[in-house]
Every structure is written in structure tokens, then in C-alpha cells.
Amino acid sequence: MTTTQQTPQPTVEQQNDSWRGYAEEGNDELSRATTVRLKEQSRKLLGELLRPYKKMIWLLIVIVVVENAARLSVPYLVHLGIDKGIPPILAGEGSKTLVTIVVVVLASALIQAGARQVFLMRSGRLGQTILLGLRRRVFDHFQRLSPSFHDKYTSGRVISRLTSDVDVIDEMLETGFDGLVTALLTLVGTAVLLLTLDIRLGLLALLSFPVLFLLTAWFRRRSAVVYRRTREAVVLVIVHFVESMQGIRAVQAFRREPRNEEIFHEVNDKYREANLESFRINAIFMPSIKGVGNITIVAILAYGGWQAYHGHVTVGVLTAFLLYLRQFFEPLQDISQFYNTFLSASAALEKLSGVLNEKPDVAEPVEPARPGNARGHLELRNVQFSYVDGVPILPGLDLDVPAGQTLALVGTTGAGKTTIAKLVSRFYDPTGGHVLLDGIDLRNLTEDDLRTRVVMVTQENFLFTGTVADNIRFGKPTATMEEIVEAAKVIGAHEFISKLPNGYETAVEKRGNRLSAGQRQLVAFARAFLADPAVLILDEATSSLDIPSERLIQRALRTILAERTAIVIAHRLSTVETADRVIVLEHGHIIEDGSPADLITTGGNYAGLHQAWEESLA
Template identity: 40%
Template sequence: MAKQEKEKYQSPHLKRFYYPLDRAVEKPFNWKQMTRLLLYVKPYAKTLLPGAMLAMLITTLVRLAVPILIGQLVIDVAIKDENVTLLTYLIIIISVMYVLSYLGNHFRIKWVNILGQKVIHDLRRQLFSHVQRLSHNFFDKRSAGSILVRILNDVNSLQELFTNGIINLLMDIVMLVGIIVILFTLSPQLALAVLIILPLMFYISTKLRRNIRRSWQNVRIQKSRLNSHLNESMQGIRITQSFSQESENTEYFDGVNTDNFETERLAMKKSAYFGPFVEMSNAIGTVILISFGAHLILNNTIEIGDFVSFAFYLGMFWEPISRLGQIYNQLLVAMASSERIFEFLDEQPNVEEKANAREFTDMKGHIEFDHVEFSYDDDRVALHEISLEMKVGQTVALVGHTGSGKSTIANLISRFYDPTKGTVKIDGNDLRDMKLDSLRNNISVVLQDTFIFSGSIIENIRFGRPTATDEEVKEAAKVVGAHDFILRLADGYETEVEERGNILSAGERQLLSFARALLANPRILILDEATASIDTETEVKIQKALKKLLHGRTAIMIAHRLSTIREADNIIVLEHGRILEQGNHDELMKHRGEYYGLVKSQFEMLEEL
């Protein structure tokens, strides 16, 4: 690589794609982990696996039997004695055996491919289901791209092992053992001479093992970084184009792409060492066979037919040896990928559900924080000894500057995190004693940056309650003022929206999120800057809809736009994780404290505009 290329490749800017939790780890080959991986075959051990193994055995036995028939019967008996009848029978028998071998191969390939696809399907499903259950803390430390790589690429890299590797490994081991036994039966002297190269080959392959495995670990990591950058680039394409940073972004991509290219090239280069070495071993073995075998024939030590059979078996011997090298590479790739997959599967949620956790049967929505302290990490305390109460049906507004702890309080209510100290209770129940699903089924969250899924409008609203009828969906949309704009779309409620709802305006997406929250019929509603992306006209509609949406529910409103919270029953003003003051709008304005200052500053800004 040229000096300039190397400098780009090693650009310090690329450090933003290097995640501390995503690195190669030096470990010995873990047979326990490989056993764990093979356990995914267990559900099919009584169906697909026996048929595949039977087909494999038929193919292997035919291949082992044919050289004996050719050498000892066709050459040493039928041809030597000029017995045409026997020769004809032998040709028919060998032909039938090859047909059996073909059928065995056909069904072996068919069944192992079905087996492999089912195993990959099960593994990816388990991994996805597990990741969905992990705490927010897990996603805070990892990029979306690196998680996608493990669910897609790392699982895909196991496909070759499960579709071909396992059965081929068994077949090649049976073949090798059978060939070695037959070779020593035919001529121990010639077998020893020919196989003398094996110890050297095993020594070299053992030396390569650690290096090759580390290389494939690095390949998986670089693919993760490449996908992370691609995901980030696609999500931020509008920002990139707005600031005319296409060239800079391309330079970043060139560095990550070159990194990926170099690591994969190096891994494949190291893996490719084994094939030529096997070919060289084959050549040496053939030279020994011809020279020493000719000597034994001339000394009447072995028959010509045995020599021919020996030549057949020797040619067959190096084939499984070569395939074992490929399977070994598959094992190394699978080990690198399985380490990363099992790292996720072994990850436990920071927010754990107790074995004897109870369900909310009839949640009212009374929320209490009892001396709650929370830290995202050791260096940053987000909440300091917070004690507060949110009564049933009350609308509580959380106000404060960025980083004051407003969203943290909302996250603790939904139990996305557990408090470092203190207790969060709903209806007098410590949330750590309750089942997560029963808690979150009673809570709806509307965020500033609402997420719209690919699919129809009606499907997106129904995401709040999948069992809702079409009429219930439409009624929810009418209540929040979304019905009219939906009807103006090309296909109304059946209009297909792209990922993140790009065909909709920010206000329209927010209205859909309100309809989704209303349809879920929660006891607790959290609005996290929910009206920040909405224009003034739409906000007027939302304010009317909110009265119906909030009726009878405990609501937590987080807002910088203070005009949206004037009607709140209780306004809590936060600063650096502490409560400065609380009360309704009139009380706080009379107090002339921090809230009064915030309102006054916003009013002055509007006056200037």
C-alpha cells in the first residue's frame, strides 16, 4: 500500500468507528463453546440428522469398496484370468454402487442444507429475541450497525458449517480412518512410507491455527465497523448533504472500507496456506508411491492389483485431508462468529425481572420516587436524592435545562433503568418486584423524534395495540386530529409509508404517535418533548386532543416550550438532577423563582421575534 494510502487507512478520524466492546480476544480454541454451538442441531437429531448420516455412510462405504473391487477382483482375478463373465458382473456391481453413491450424495446434500437453514433460522430468532429484551444500557454502549452485524453477518457465517461442515467432517473422518486401515492392510511398508509426511503437516497446521483464528476475529470486527459507518451515513444523509460533507464522509468510508479489505485479505491469505501444502504433500506421497511401490512390485512383495488399489486410496486420502483443512477454516470462522454471538446471548439485562415478580392487575397510576439517586456511569450522577409524588390522574410537567434529569425520571418510570439508590413505586409497588411486560403495557411514551415503521398508516397506529379493530384505530386518529390528513393521503389508512415515515411531515408523524399512544389505552402517559416538532397550528389541535388523551390518566410531560404545560396540575423544576421547586403555574409565577425566570426568558424571546 502506498504511503498516502496507509496514512488514510490509519486516519485518527476513524477512531469514532472503533468501539471498546468490539475487539478481538485472544483465546484458545474453545471446544465447550463449539459443543454449545452444535446443540442447536439437537432438535433435528431424530428427523433430518439420521437420514443425512445414513446417506453419508452409504456414499463413504461405496467409495471405500470400489478400489478394492477394481484392484483385487477386476485386475488380479478377472483380467488376469481373462474371465469375461466375472468382469461383466463386476462392472454391473460397480455401476450399481455408483448409482447408490449418487443417490446418497443427493439426499445428503438435500437434508444437510435443510438442517443448516433450520439451525440458522433458530439461532437468528433466539439472538434477535434476546437482544430485544436487553436493557437500554446495552444499546447505549453499542452502535446499531455493530448489533446488526452480529444478527446478520455473524449468524450467516455459521451457515456453511451447519449446511456442509458437520456432515462433511464426519464423512471425511470415516473416510480417512477407513483408508488408513485399508492401506496398512494392503501393504504396511508402503503405507508407512507414503504417510511419513503426515506428522509434519499436522505440526504446521497446528502452528497456523491460532494465527488464522485471530485473523477471522478481526474480519468480523471490521465488518461490524463498516456496517456501523454505513448505518450512520444513511441515517444522517440529509445532514451530510446540508453541510456539503460528502467528500469528508467518503474519506471516512474509504478508511473503514480499506481496513475491512486488508483484514479479510490477510485472513484469506493465511487460510489459503493449507490448500497448497496439502497439494505438496500429495505430490510427495505420489512420488514415494511410484518409486517405492515399483520396488515392491519388482520384488514380488505386492500384487499389481494391490498397487492400483493403493494408488486409488492414496488419491482419495488427500481429498478429505484437503477438505478437512477447509472445514478447519470454517471452524475458525465459526468460532470467531460464535464468540461474538454468544457474547450477546450471555449478556444479561441490567434491568432484571425477578423469578417471583408480580403483575399489575389493575394499575391506577400513582407514582412515587423515594430518595432516588441514579448514575449512567461512575463519573456522572443524573439524579440526586429525588423524592416526589405523582397522584392518580394528575398531569405532572418536568421542566429544566438540558441534562437536568427530566428524561431520566421518565426512563425510571418505564423501568428502562433501575435507580442506583432509592425506590420507584407505582401504586405502592416497587417496580423491581413487578413484571416488565405488565408495567410497560400500562405505559405509553411519545417522543420528540417519533419512530414510524415501514408499512401502512393503520398498521403503525395499531402498533400500540395489535388486537385493535379498524374502527378503534380510526377513532383514536379522530381524537388526536390525525384523521383528516390521513384521508387526504393517496390510499388513506392503507397508505404505505417508508422507513421512519419519510413521506410524512414531522407534525403528521407526531400525530400518528399520539394516535398510537391513545389506542394503547395506558394508565400512565409520558410525553417527552412530544410537541417540539409540531407547528403552532398543529399544536392547537394537539392541545385540544390532549385534554381527551390525558383524561383519567397519570401524565408526565417533558417540555422546553412552557406554553404547553400551563395547565399541568404540578410543575417540577429540575436543575442538575435536583428538584428546585414545584407547584402549579400560578403558584410558581408568584414565587418568582427558577420557573418564573424560564417563562420570562421565553416570553422575551417571543417578543423579540
């Protein structure tokens, strides 16, 4: 008997070389239509994230305005202290004016510090609340997406979405908002105050604006390209690293380390080059801004000094001017840093919004049916299905499985056995025809109704981090320990579980590596038994068991399959012989249908398979 039909999976070679495909995908994303769509989606996502906190955001804006107003007032107060507070002292009229100004400066400093503290506390709490909701939303959405999506969307990209992409959004929320608002208020406020203090000095200072505008425009254009390239490069590094580690057994078994290292060095070097380019443009932009600022300050100092010498400008005004100019050029660097953060966050939002806009191939019904008690009657009516367009797996299958019947599916690779199991489990929807459970199309059942009625056990027997009891309870979250133990006893797993260091409370470690393949399979059987579904699907579910273990669960299988509908896919005919009925599939068509005992005597395909199995035992 050959193995069952599986969804096409990439080979090890394809997985290790897949980074090139991701790079091409990144280039595709830069097409105009796609870019526009992604930007619209990311803006919509950002709006959805911020909308519930509008009042808090406005409060934060007010706090920032107060903080910056207090900060901008200090140079002006210094001007008043020099021009209005010192002359009365020199004239012997007392220091009341200067003391008043000093007190106001102190109050401004305290207001600025207090507002800053309140802003940091509230903005930090708001940012983490938004990120908490975003992570939950992305995680929940990934779980709801169909297996077909996860077949093509690699685990490395999933990890990248939930880690590096969320991290850059965190950085934008943490520093970007504050930096942008502060920079804009400083630029506008300082420009107004400069012109108010002295129109001639103010106009001289604003002569630097065209140069600053050209530098900023150049930086914005170059950094948009570079930072997108950086985001794409880091994804390639994460994808290759995660998939190499997940497939480490295959990598070591086939001595793929040199090739993996070659690929990793290549993607890592691309990431390095992208970061170096970002450093280069910053190395040009930052000193250029500072240079323009210093030249402007020198010009103001020279012209202002000459004006002050001739009595056209007071020393206080010139001092305030120089202090404001220092504040004026610093925000331009802050804006550039915010823009870098904003670009990274925009790219991350585009990717996250792209994932969140993915629709499950298996969607919840708009108007779900209200099924009665589950009986387990299955019908496939003219069911058609293709994994790849133009390559049908099931060209039009009709099959009726009465409630309570155990049906075994056998056939060659690609016959459609596992495809039938996935359609009945509704991991996929048929491209044509209908799959019905107790007369109701599966498309009209809610996810909860379907999963309580249909359970599938595969050869993967995935165990989650936790105890053995936790993994059995997975089939029924409300199960008591007594129910868990009873399920294990029925399956035949109780004996080996009891011998574990902590019995049912023994941690199974990563993917159940503490247990043998056969033990993991028995735990999966106990989980399915505890779930007590109306329809149970066993897809190569005994393939991991050795002969003694398989014999151990034959009686348990009969207990599990009794009084429920079951579909059994197995290449071991010892499992198939427990079935009431066997159908032999070939290219999606039923070529034999009958009881195991009857099909053995017909001399057909099943009889030949049975004879070969008996000879292998001998």
C-alpha cells in the same frame, strides 16, 4: 426553556471515528481470560443449537459413513477386478467373476449417489431450521435488552451479528460438517486399507505423515490469527458503512464526506489486507499438500512398479494403491477448508454467545406482583440514579404524583426531567430507592403489566414501515379500523390522514418520511391514545409541531390527559399550562412545586421562564 436531559450520546466525530474503539475492543477480546470465557460460551451455544436434533445428526453421520464406505470400496473392487476377474477371462474360464465385480462397483456408485442426495436434502433442512431458530433467538434477545445496552452497542454491530456472523455459521453447517466427517473417514479408512493391501507400500506412503502434520499445524496456527483478524475487519467495514448512511443528513450538512471516505478507505484496506494474508497462507498450504501427495505417488509408483516387476505386488494392488493415495491427500485440503470455515464460525459464535449472555439491566421479576386495576398513583422514594458512576443525575428524589394528576417537569439541561420519565417507564432502574406504581415497585411488575399501564411518547415519534393505520394500531394490536379512526379524530389527525393518497392505508415509507414531523407526532399521539394507559408520559412530545398544529392538539391533549396520570416534559409553556401541577428541577432536586397559576405569582424560576415565553410570543 432549555432541552431535556438525555442519555449521553456520541458526537458525529466520535461516531465516525469509533471504528478505532471497536478495533481496540477486538484486541481486548483476545485476552486469555476473555477468550476462554467466550469459547466456553460459544461451545455452550453450539450445544444448545444442536441438542434438539441429536437423532437427526446421528442419522446424518450414518448416511455419511455409508456414503464413504461405498466410495472407499471402489479402488479395492478395482484391485479385485484386475487380479481376480481378468485372469479367468485370459484363461478362457469366462467372465462371471469380472461381471459380478462390475455389478458391485455399479451398486457402490448408486449407493454413494443416493446417500449423498439424502444427506444434502436432510442436512440442508436441518441447517436452515437451526439458523431460523438462531436468528429468532438473537433478534428476540436484542429486543429484550435494555436501552442502556443499545446506547453503547451500535446498529452496525447489531446488523453484523444478524447477517455476516449468521452467514458463516450457515456455511459451516452447510459444508463444514460433511467435509470434516468425510475427510476423517477417508483418512482413517484409506490408511487402514493401504496397510491391508500391502504393508511395505503402506508404510512408505505413511512416511509423508510427519511432513503433513507439520504443514497442518503451521496452517492451523497462522489461520487462527488471520481469520480472526478478517472477522474483526469486516465488522469495522459494516459498522462504519451503516452508521455513515444512518447519519447521512448530518454527514452532508457538515461536509463530512471526505473524512468518512478516508475512514472507510482505511477500514476497507485493513479488510483487504486481512483477506490477502488468508490467501497467502492458503497459497502456501494447498500446493504444499498437493506437492507432498504427488511426491508420495511418484515414490509409490516407482517402488510399487519395481515390486510388481519382480512379482511381489500384483498390478491390481498397485492400481488400487494409486487410487487410494489420490483419495488420501484430497481430504487434507478439505480439512484445511473446514478449519477456515470453523474458525470464522467460532468467531461468529463467540460474538453471538456474548450478545445472548448479555443480561437486561431491567430484568423481569422472579416472582411478579399481581396488580389490580390500574389507578396511576406514582411515587418516587429517595430515588438515586447515575448514567456514569460518580456523576449523579438524581441524588435522592422524593416525589408523589396522585392518580389522575397531570404533572409538568421543567428545568435546565441536566436537571433530571427525562431521567425521571425513563425511570417511570422503566427503561432504566434506579441505582437507589424505589419507583412505585399504585404501591407496587416497578421491579415487581412484568413487562406486559407495566407497558399496558405506562406509555411514553417522545419527540422521536418513530414510525415503522407500513400503513398509517398500522402505526396507530401499534398502540393496540387488536384495535378495529373504527377505533383507529376515532383515535385519530380525537387527536386531530383524521383530517390530514384522509387527504393522503390512500387515506389510512397510505404507506408511511422509511421512518415515516412521507409525513411531516408534525404529522408523525400526531400519529404518535393517536397511537398513545389508543393504548389508553393509566400513566402517560409526554417527553418533548410537542416539539415537532408548528404553532397551528400545536393549537390544534391542545384540546386533544386535554382529552388524552383527562382521568389519567400524566407527566409532561416540554419547553413550550403552552403545553405546560395544561398541567395541574408543575415542579421545577435543578440538579435532580425540586426547587419549586405548585400549580402553574400559583408559580407565576411567586417570582421564582418558573415565573421567569413564563415571562420570557410571553415576551417571545410578542
